[in-house]
Amino acid sequence: MIERYNLFLHEFSQEASKELQLFSIIAQSFFQPFSLMDNLLVIMTALTAGHGLGFNRAMLFLTDGDSLKGEFWLGPASAEEAESIWRVLSTPGIGYPEIIEHNRSLLTSETDTLTKRVKKLSYPLYKEQSLIPALTASARQMILVREARNEPAVDRRFVETIGADEFLCIPLLSQQEVLGEIILDNVITKLPISTRDLELASICGLFAGNYIYTAKLQKRIGDMKKVAAMGEMAMFVTHQLRNPLVTIGGFADQLLDPQTGEKKKKRNIQIIRSEIRRLEKILLRLSQFLRIDVREKVAVDVQDMLSVVQESVRAGIAGRRITLDTEIEAGLRVILCDPTHVGEAVRNVLDNAVDAVGDEGHIDLRAYRENAEWAVIAVQDTGKGIPEAVKDKIFDSFVSTKEKGMGLGLAYVKRVVDACGGRIEVKSAEGKGTTFKLYFQTQPRERGTKP
Incomplete structure (x- = not known):
């Protein structure tokens, strides 16, 4: 007998400890396409939520060169605010996803006075006489501070800012690199920080440090790829622009020749205009490819977006023996993506399908839910298919299966x-056709199944 279980657990048995649930939620968040700050917010929520370690407040510092700078501060500013927040978060049915969304809204609120205060804090990391909090990061050690007001090793301005006499400082480290610091306190409940609290919080710190390090590595790799791509781009632009410019130059010279007849001049002007249109198309494709910058995913109405896209494609195939069928699942309303680019991306796939079927063929455009968290936009055609030689390279920049293709459509x-x-x-x-499936999230979740 074989039993199968989802790697990403949504529910736990009653026997599962709070610690197991806590670390599972944190680990699962790293498999989601979140930003660095979103994942750090998950960890900070785990440290402060009643379902987790239950600290009253969590302060985050990140390194910037040789400085330690305040990033955000999660928690209530007063006992009254704490009572209000905890009343909301203790509502039956409220779980980690809801708490994280609640905390995200708090941090972006104009009333978030704590984060405004911590953002004013900045400390040099490697001074000879570093004080806490900088001492924690430079010494690469956790430090539990008690009676902070009487402790000379604690920066006075920091004591006034945090307003707590007891707090725990956790350095965020990875590969011996100092990446930041988390500071925890129980200023509202006045509960002492126990050895168990310290042990569990240290593990959360390890999660945070390793995630920051991974995110930085990914950025460095991305930057290196951009530099490499610039060389390819320069060669590509030179190649793509040279031919139409040479053509325009040659026919323009003929226009200046007094021996050129009127009929030939008219033909030359038409050719020049055609080459200019070609240049415009090349530059448009290049600008689309280069300006992709998805800062935030928002809800995009699938029905509206695909309606506009498919109508545009239908206009392009009018008069040809090509049929386009569209089917959108009734329950699917929104996907999370970038509204500026997603429609153009789907249009690129459809344009490829039109090119693949030639003068006669069939194209299916479908949108449906794969599961509770993921939606699929699928384009299937009865065209010539993709040659085996380029199957693994179709998403590379400047690789095209078309005779006059630029190789930017699928890369885009x-x-x-x-x-x-x-x-x-x-x-x-x-000889049979191609199917492209584009997967998008349907709702923001801190846990779930990858497609």
Whole structure:
């Protein structure tokens, strides 16, 4: 007998300890396409939520060069505010996803006085006589402070800011690199920080340090890829622009020749205009490809977006023996992505399908739910399929299966879907057709199943 279980658990048995639930939620968040700050918010929530370690407040510092700078401060500013927040979060049915969303809204609120205060704090990391909190990071040690007002090793300005006499400082480290610091207190409840609290909080600190390190590595890799791509881009632009410019120059010279007849001049002008249109198309594709910058995923209405896209494609295939069928699942309303680019990405896939079927063929455009958290936009055609030789390279920049293709269409689609936290599946058979599946999230979740 074989029993199968989802790696990403949504519910736990009654026997599961609070610690197991806590670390599982944190670990699962790293498999989600969240930003660095979103994942750090998950950890800070785990440290402060009643379901987790239950500290009253959590303060985050991140390193910036040789400085330690305040980033955000999660928790109530007063006993009255604490009572109000805890009343909301103790509502039956409230779990980690809801608490994290609540905390995210608090941090972006104009009334978030704590974060405004901590953002004013900055400390040099490697002074000879470092004081807490900088001492924690530079010494690479956890420090539990009691009677802070009487402790000369604590910075006076920090004591006034935090307003707590007892707090725990946790350095965020990875590969011997100091990445930041988390500071925890129980200023509202006045509960002492126990050895168990210290042990569990230290593990959360390890999670946070390793995640920051991983995020920085990914950024460095991305920057290196951009530099490498610039060289390819320069060669590509030179190649793409040279031919139409040479053509325009040659026919323009003929226009200046007094021996050129009127009929030939008219033909030359038409050719020059055609080459200018070609240049415009090249520059448009380049600008679309280069300006992808998905800062925030928002809810995009699938019905509205696909309606506009498919109508545009239908206009382009009018008069040709190509049929386009569209089917959108009734219950699917919104996907999370970038409204500026997602429609253009789907249009690129459809344009490829139109090119693949030639003068006669069939294209299916479908949108449906894969599961509770993921939606699929699928484009299937009966075209010529993708040659085996380029199957693994179709998303690379400047790789094209078309004779006059620029090789940016599918690279653009891949960048958009990646930036939205989704992924793409491709199935193709030469002579039979191709299916592209674009996966997008349907709702913001801190836990769930990858497609």
